[in-house]
Amino acid sequence: MYRAPVNKIIRSSIVDGPGNRTAVFFQSCNFNCRYCHNPETIHMCVHCGRCTESCPAGALRMAEGKVVWDKEKCVSCDTCIKVCPNDASPKITYMSAAQIWEEIEDDLPFIRGITVSGGECTLQRDTVVELFRLAKQNGLTTLLDSNGSYDFQNDLELLEVSDGVMLDVKADCEERHRWLTGQSISTVLFNLDYLAKMNKLEEVRTVCIPGALENEKTISKVAEILSPYLKEKDIRYKLIKYRHFGVREKYQDFRQPDEEYMEHLKELALEKGFRNIVII
C-alpha cells in the first residue's frame, strides 16, 4: 500500500478555505520559491543524519541508514529543520489515505471540509483522490491548495472529487516566475483559465512583495485571463502580504508591504473586475 509523506495535519484550520477545516500538509514540492515560508517542506529527506546530532530531546536517531523520528519524545523545537542543509524535515509520517482519514474521522462533527496543501499536494495525486472520496462520502467539502503546475485538464478523476482549487499565481511572466520558483508559468496560467471554466477555481492567491515582484502586473494578468468569467462568477482573490517569518536567510532581504500598498493593490483588483478581495 502506498504511503504518502505527511508533514503535518492541522485539526482546525481557518485560513485554508471556508469554515473550520482539517488541513493536510504533504511533504515535497516541485517549485523552489525564494519567499517560501515553509522551506522545510520542499525536499524529501536524504537521510544524511546531520539533524540527529542537534536534537535536544533525543527524538532523532539513525537506523539502517535512515533517520527515525520519535514523535513522543519530540518537543517541537524545530532545531532539526533549521540545521537541515537540504530544505527537508525528519519529522515526516508516511501515511496511506485510509490512515489519514482515520485521523480526520474523529473530528467530523467540527469541520465542514478538508484541504490538502504542502509542499505540493498534487504530487500525492493518488492519495488525494482516495482521501477525497472518503471525505465526500462523509459529506465534507474538498479543496486543493496548489502551485498550479499540475495538468488538471488530463485528470478529470481528481477534479471530480475536488470541490475546488486554491491556485497560486506567483508572477506575471515566464521570466519572473522562473526567477522566483525555478519553474515555468505556462501550466499555471493555463490552469487559471481551465479551472475557472470548469467551475473549480475556489480562489486565486498572490504573495505580494514590493520591489521584488511586479505585483500590479500579476494582478492585471490574472484579471485578463479571468475576465470572461468574472461577471458571472464571484472568484475570490487573496492578496497575501509577504512576511519574513520562516523564510530562508539568503532570501531575507525582501521588503514587507505596508497597509497602504496592499490597499493600493486591492483598488487595482477592484478596478479590474474582482469583487471578492481578501488581504491577509
Added chain:
Amino acid sequence: MIVLNREETSVSTNEEMKQEIRKIMKDKKLTYWQRTDALARYAEDLLDYPEGTPEEFYELTESREISDLHEGHGPWSARYILPDYEKFLKEGSSFLRLDPPKDLFEALNCLLIFYHNAHALDRFPVFLGRFDVLLEDFVKKEKREDAGKMLGWFLTSIDRTMSDSFVQANIGPEASVTGELILELLPKLQNITPNLSLRYDPDITPDDFAKKALDCALRCANPAFAYDRFYKERVGEDYGIASCYNGLLIGGGAFTLTRLRLGTISEHCKDSRDFFENRLPLCVDTQLKFMDAKINSIVNDRAFFESDWMVKEGFVHPDRFVGLFGLVGLCECVNNLMAKDGKSGRMGHDPEADRLGVKILEAIEKSVNEHYCPYSYKHRFVMHSQVGADDDEGNSAGTRIAYGDEPELYEHLKNCGLYHRFFPSGVGDIFPFDETAFRNLDALLDIFKGGFKVGVKYMSTYLGSGDLIRVTGYLMKRSEVEKLKNGEAVANDSAALVLGKSPERHMNEKKVRSFDV
C-alpha cells in the same frame, strides 16, 4: 457572618448582634442597597433552618460536603422566578396600574416598571423575558433607527438599575429585527447586565444571525448559546433561560438550589466502592430531605405564593416551580476516586475516568428521579450543574474539567457532551478564543455546531484579552474587579463574587483557544 446552627444562634448575645449590624453599616465596600441586603440576610439567619431539616444536614454542611449556597436559613421567596411577560404585555396589570402597551415606547417602560417590582431570592429579577418575542411586533412598527435608540436606552437602564450579573434575557431561535438590533447595540454598550442567551437551533437560526451573535460574544461575552431542542424537550416548549444558564418554565421557576460538593465528598471516602455504597447515598438523601423541608417552608410558611402580586395576577404559577438538585466538583471527585482505587486516569483524559464520571451522575440521577416532592413540577426535582461559589475549594464548577487540565478543544467539547445531558435545568462551559476567531466566524460557528452535535447543551465564548468576560457563569469586567480589589465600591453586586478563588482562577487560568493561522 453566616451562623450555622441553632446552638450557635442561641449564644449570640444582643451585644454581638449589634456589633455585627454596625459592621455591615460601616462596610465601605458596599453600596447602600448591598448593605440593606446584608442586614436582611443577617436578620434572616437568626432564624433556625426550616422544620424537617435532617440532623445530617448540619454535619454535612460543617464538613463542606453539602452547601445551601448561602440561601439563608429561612428564604421568604422562591429562588428563581420567571414571570410571564407575554401575558403582562397583552393584558397589563392591575397591581401596577398599567394598561397593555400600544407601541415600543410604552412596552419598554411597562417592562422596566415590572422589573422594578419583580424580584427573586435576590433583589433583582433573574429573568427579563424573551426580548424578541415580547418586542418584535412593536419594533417593526418603528423606524429601525428609532427602535435602536429606544432599545439602547432600555438596555442601559437595565444595566444601571439591575446591577447584578444573574439578570438574564433571551433571544432566538428565530432571527429578528429586535435580536439584530440588540446584537449591534451590546458591543457598543459594554454592559454587564443582562446576561443574554441565544436559544440556538441550527435548523431554525440562520447562520448569518448566529455569526452575528458570535461576533457580538467575542466583543462583549454575550450572548451564550443554549441548545434550543434540548431545553424544549426536557424543560418544556415554554422554557426560559434564567440567571447563569438555568432552564426553567416561564410562569414558574425554582424554589431553591442546594448543592453536593462531590470533590469534598470523595475526600471522605476510602475508595469508589465506599463512595457509591455509603457516602454518596447519605449525601444525596440528606440533600433531598433538606430541599423538601425548605420547599415546604417556602410554600406553607411564607407569604410569597399566597399574596405576591405576580402570583395573584397569574404571571407566576406555584405549580410550575421545581427544586434544583445541584452539584459541583465532579472532576475532583472522579480524579480522587481513581487515585484511591489505585488508578492514574483523570477526567477528560482517560476513558475509564470518564466512565466513572458518568456512573456517578447516573447514580445521582436515579435517586433524584425516584424522589417524590409534592410541590415540585411533575413532583420531581431537576439536576443542576452549578457554576461554583467562592467557598468551593477542591471543587470545580459543576461537571467542568479543572482549570489548566482542559484537553484539546474537540476532546473538551466531546467531554462536555458526556455530561451535559444530565442537567436540563442548567449546565454549560465557556471557551474563550483569542483574536484569530474574528478572522473566520464561519469556523467558530462550525465549532459551536459541532459542540451541539456531540452533546453540548450550553456554551459560550469571549475574547480572552477583553475587559468584558464571562467568569464561571456570569459577565464581569476585569476593570471593575481591579477597582474592588483597591477597596472602591462598584455598583455590580456580583463583582464581589469575583474576589473568590474560583473566578480568580478562571480569569487567570482558563484555557484560551486559538486557531492556527
